Amino acid sequence: MAGEASGIVLSKQDLREVAAFAAGCAEVVLDVFESDQPDDSRPRDAIGAAWEFARGGERGKALRDTAWAALKAARSADTEAAREAARAAMSAAGAAYLHPLAKATQVKHILGAGAHAARAAELLADDDRSVGAGHLExxxxxxxxxxxxVLSRFPTAPSGGGRVGELIRALDSGLRSRTP
Known part of the structure; x- marks a missing residue:
């Protein structure tokens, strides 16, 4: 049917690897959020849920709920760096929901946590793009x-998305250059 994306085969183990990658990216900047909002555990809970899934847990409502909660936490943060750190946590929990559709937008499920984390690091360093570049490395x-x-099975990252979109495309390009 016109306009429909073709399917991509993804195993549960593929999803677990992507979730582990995303959780690892997000936890690097978790302290940015927790310094801003020390009594709010929602981003930590989202990263914990992503790790739990990556290590064999279920992909159910609780995991999805932690992603939404981390997104709400981002809205309550006082600084943009803290908001980006919470979005990284949301993306980590959301990585388990990578859809097997050949759509460029699905790349955000794989690389969103890393891009939001890099943006949080940049903002924490007074918008120093070299800090973001180091974080991307x-x-x-x-x-x-x-x-x-898994990334190579999807189209390249879409345009747009501001600075986080740029960081997603930089990660996308860097990882695809490693594909044999």
Whole structure:
């Protein structure tokens, strides 16, 4: 049917690898949020739920609920850096919901946590883009061959999305360059 995206085969293990990658990206900047909102555990809970799924847990309502809660936490943060850190946590929990559709927008499920984390680091350093670039390098090293393989099954990241979109495209390009 016209306009429909074709399917991509994703195993549960593929989803677990992507969730582990995303959780690892998000937890690097968790302290940015917690310094801003020390009594709010929602981003920590989202990252914990992503790790639980990555280690064999279920992909159910509780995981989805922690993602939404982290997004709400982002709205309550006082600084933009803290908001981006909470969005990284939301993206980590949401990574388990990567859809097997050949749509460029699905790349955000794979790389969103890393991009939001890099943006949080930039903002914390007075919008220093070199800090973001260094953070992206760490993220590229964190990606396993399975994550790179999963990413390569999807179209390249879409345009738009402001600075976070730029960071997603930089990660996308960097990881795809590792594909044999």
């Amino acid at each position: 760490q993220t590229l090293r964190r990606a396993t061959p399975v994550v790179v393989d």
